[in-house]
Amino acid sequence: MNVKKINKTIEKHEKNIEKLIKQQNGMFVNENKKRQLQEKIDKENYMISLYNDLKNGDESARVKLQDAYTQDSVFTKIGENLDKTGDALQSTGKGMVKGGLHTTGAVWTPAIYLGYQGIKHARKKPKNESVEQDLIELINEVKKAHKDGKITEEQKREYIIDFVDNYYKK
Numbered sequence: 001m002n003v004k005k006i007n008k009t010i011e012k013h014e015k016n017i018e019k020l021i022k023q024q025n026g027m028f029v030n031e032n033k034k035r036q037l038q039e040k041i042d043k044e045n046y047m048i049s050l051y052n053d054l055k056n057g058d059e060s061a062r063v064k065l066q067d068a069y070t071q072d073s074v075f076t077k078i079g080e081n082l083d084k085t086g087d088a089l090q091s092t093g094k095g096m097v098k099g100g101l102h103t104t105g106a107v108w109t110p111a112i113y114l115g116y117q118g119i120k121h122a123r124k125k126p127k128n129e130s131v132e133q134d135l136i137e138l139i140n141e142v143k144k145a146h147k148d149g150k151i152t153e154e155q156k157r158e159y160i161i162d163f164v165d166n167y168y169k170k
Contacts, residue, residue, distance in 0.1 A: 005056045010048050017044045043068075131167070138163050 023029065024037040047068060070076060079146035139160060146156045 003055060006051050010051050013044045013048045013051070017041055020044070043072075134167070135160075135163060 020037050020041045023052050024034055024041070029037070047065070050061045050068065054065065068092065142151070142156045142159050145151045149161075
Protein backbone atom coordinates (compact mmCIF):
# COMPACT_ATOMS: atom_id res chain seq x y z
CA MET A 1 0.00 0.00 0.00
CA ASN A 2 1.26 3.43 -0.74
CA VAL A 3 1.34 6.25 1.77
CA LYS A 4 -1.53 8.20 0.16
CA LYS A 5 -3.92 5.27 0.47
CA ILE A 6 -2.83 4.64 4.03
CA ASN A 7 -3.42 8.31 4.94
CA LYS A 8 -6.90 8.25 3.36
CA THR A 9 -7.73 5.10 5.28
CA ILE A 10 -6.51 6.66 8.53
CA GLU A 11 -8.68 9.72 7.85
CA LYS A 12 -11.73 7.46 7.33
CA HIS A 13 -11.08 5.75 10.65
CA GLU A 14 -10.69 9.12 12.38
CA LYS A 15 -14.03 10.29 10.93
CA ASN A 16 -15.62 7.06 12.17
CA ILE A 17 -14.24 7.77 15.63
CA GLU A 18 -15.72 11.28 15.59
CA LYS A 19 -19.15 9.89 14.63
CA LEU A 20 -18.96 7.24 17.33
CA ILE A 21 -18.00 9.82 19.98
CA LYS A 22 -20.99 11.98 18.97
CA GLN A 23 -23.26 8.95 19.28
CA GLN A 24 -21.73 8.05 22.61
CA ASN A 25 -22.36 11.54 24.01
CA GLY A 26 -25.99 11.55 22.88
CA MET A 27 -28.78 12.21 25.37
CA PHE A 28 -30.65 8.93 25.09
CA VAL A 29 -27.75 6.48 25.13
CA ASN A 30 -27.83 3.86 27.87
CA GLU A 31 -24.75 2.36 29.53
CA ASN A 32 -24.77 -0.80 27.44
CA LYS A 33 -24.82 1.18 24.19
CA LYS A 34 -22.04 3.45 25.49
CA ARG A 35 -19.92 0.39 26.23
CA GLN A 36 -20.55 -0.97 22.72
CA LEU A 37 -19.65 2.38 21.17
CA GLN A 38 -16.47 2.55 23.26
CA GLU A 39 -15.47 -0.90 21.99
CA LYS A 40 -15.94 0.33 18.42
CA ILE A 41 -13.87 3.45 19.16
CA ASP A 42 -11.10 1.28 20.61
CA LYS A 43 -11.21 -0.92 17.50
CA GLU A 44 -10.92 2.13 15.23
CA ASN A 45 -7.95 3.41 17.26
CA TYR A 46 -6.33 -0.02 16.96
CA MET A 47 -6.81 0.04 13.19
CA ILE A 48 -5.26 3.53 13.00
CA SER A 49 -2.25 2.32 14.98
CA LEU A 50 -1.85 -0.65 12.63
CA TYR A 51 -1.98 1.62 9.57
CA ASN A 52 0.60 3.95 11.17
CA ASP A 53 2.85 0.94 11.82
CA LEU A 54 2.40 -0.15 8.20
CA LYS A 55 3.23 3.37 7.01
CA ASN A 56 6.41 3.26 9.12
CA GLY A 57 7.51 0.00 7.44
CA ASP A 58 6.38 -2.65 9.93
CA GLU A 59 5.39 -5.64 7.76
CA SER A 60 3.83 -7.54 10.68
CA ALA A 61 1.13 -4.82 10.71
CA ARG A 62 -0.06 -6.08 7.29
CA VAL A 63 -0.81 -9.53 8.76
CA LYS A 64 -2.52 -7.98 11.78
CA LEU A 65 -4.68 -5.82 9.49
CA GLN A 66 -5.65 -8.88 7.45
CA ASP A 67 -6.64 -10.69 10.65
CA ALA A 68 -8.65 -7.70 11.88
CA TYR A 69 -10.58 -7.42 8.62
CA THR A 70 -11.17 -11.17 8.52
CA GLN A 71 -12.56 -11.22 12.05
CA ASP A 72 -15.00 -8.40 11.29
CA SER A 73 -16.08 -9.85 7.96
CA VAL A 74 -19.78 -10.49 7.45
CA PHE A 75 -18.92 -13.90 6.05
CA THR A 76 -16.92 -14.80 9.13
CA LYS A 77 -19.85 -13.83 11.34
CA ILE A 78 -22.26 -15.84 9.20
CA GLY A 79 -19.94 -18.83 9.36
CA GLU A 80 -19.67 -18.59 13.13
CA ASN A 81 -23.46 -18.37 13.46
CA LEU A 82 -23.86 -21.41 11.21
CA ASP A 83 -21.37 -23.30 13.36
CA LYS A 84 -23.33 -22.40 16.50
CA THR A 85 -26.60 -23.47 14.87
CA GLY A 86 -25.07 -26.72 13.65
CA ASP A 87 -23.69 -27.48 17.09
CA ALA A 88 -27.08 -26.77 18.66
CA LEU A 89 -28.83 -29.03 16.15
CA GLN A 90 -26.26 -31.75 16.68
CA SER A 91 -26.62 -31.65 20.45
CA THR A 92 -30.41 -31.71 20.06
CA GLY A 93 -30.12 -34.71 17.77
CA LYS A 94 -27.87 -36.51 20.22
CA GLY A 95 -30.38 -35.84 22.99
CA MET A 96 -33.21 -37.20 20.88
CA VAL A 97 -31.29 -40.36 20.06
CA LYS A 98 -30.43 -40.87 23.72
CA GLY A 99 -34.10 -40.47 24.54
CA GLY A 100 -35.01 -43.10 22.00
CA LEU A 101 -36.61 -40.78 19.50
CA HIS A 102 -35.16 -42.08 16.27
CA THR A 103 -37.95 -40.74 14.12
CA THR A 104 -37.02 -38.21 11.50
CA GLY A 105 -39.07 -35.97 9.27
CA ALA A 106 -38.77 -38.52 6.46
CA VAL A 107 -40.55 -41.16 8.51
CA TRP A 108 -43.73 -39.15 8.61
CA THR A 109 -44.03 -38.08 4.97
CA PRO A 110 -47.46 -38.78 3.51
CA ALA A 111 -46.15 -41.33 1.01
CA ILE A 112 -44.46 -43.46 3.64
CA TYR A 113 -47.48 -43.14 5.90
CA LEU A 114 -49.62 -44.37 3.01
CA GLY A 115 -47.38 -47.43 2.67
CA TYR A 116 -47.58 -48.01 6.39
CA GLN A 117 -51.37 -47.85 6.22
CA GLY A 118 -51.37 -50.25 3.26
CA ILE A 119 -49.34 -52.82 5.15
CA LYS A 120 -51.42 -52.30 8.26
CA HIS A 121 -54.59 -52.75 6.21
CA ALA A 122 -53.23 -55.90 4.59
CA ARG A 123 -52.42 -57.40 7.98
CA LYS A 124 -55.94 -56.74 9.33
CA LYS A 125 -57.62 -58.93 6.71
CA PRO A 126 -59.61 -61.87 8.05
CA LYS A 127 -57.65 -65.07 8.65
CA ASN A 128 -59.56 -67.01 6.00
CA GLU A 129 -57.73 -65.13 3.23
CA SER A 130 -54.26 -66.27 2.28
CA VAL A 131 -51.04 -64.31 2.70
CA GLU A 132 -50.66 -64.40 -1.08
CA GLN A 133 -53.97 -62.59 -1.39
CA ASP A 134 -52.72 -59.95 1.06
CA LEU A 135 -49.60 -59.49 -1.07
CA ILE A 136 -51.66 -59.12 -4.23
CA GLU A 137 -53.89 -56.53 -2.58
CA LEU A 138 -50.88 -54.60 -1.32
CA ILE A 139 -49.33 -54.63 -4.79
CA ASN A 140 -52.57 -53.31 -6.27
CA GLU A 141 -52.83 -50.55 -3.65
CA VAL A 142 -49.22 -49.52 -4.17
CA LYS A 143 -49.66 -49.50 -7.96
CA LYS A 144 -52.72 -47.29 -7.59
CA ALA A 145 -50.88 -44.91 -5.25
CA HIS A 146 -47.96 -44.72 -7.71
CA LYS A 147 -50.34 -44.12 -10.62
CA ASP A 148 -52.00 -41.30 -8.66
CA GLY A 149 -48.56 -39.79 -8.01
CA LYS A 150 -48.67 -40.25 -4.25
CA ILE A 151 -45.50 -42.37 -4.10
CA THR A 152 -42.42 -42.87 -6.26
CA GLU A 153 -41.29 -46.00 -8.04
CA GLU A 154 -38.60 -46.57 -5.42
CA GLN A 155 -41.09 -46.24 -2.55
CA LYS A 156 -43.37 -48.67 -4.33
CA ARG A 157 -40.58 -51.26 -4.39
CA GLU A 158 -39.71 -50.59 -0.74
CA TYR A 159 -43.28 -51.25 0.43
CA ILE A 160 -43.51 -54.51 -1.44
CA ILE A 161 -40.07 -55.69 -0.30
CA ASP A 162 -40.89 -54.71 3.29
CA PHE A 163 -44.12 -56.69 3.19
CA VAL A 164 -42.47 -59.74 1.67
CA ASP A 165 -39.53 -59.65 4.12
CA ASN A 166 -41.56 -59.02 7.27
CA TYR A 167 -45.01 -60.57 6.75
CA TYR A 168 -45.12 -62.89 3.79
CA LYS A 169 -42.38 -65.22 5.08
CA LYS A 170 -44.06 -65.74 8.46
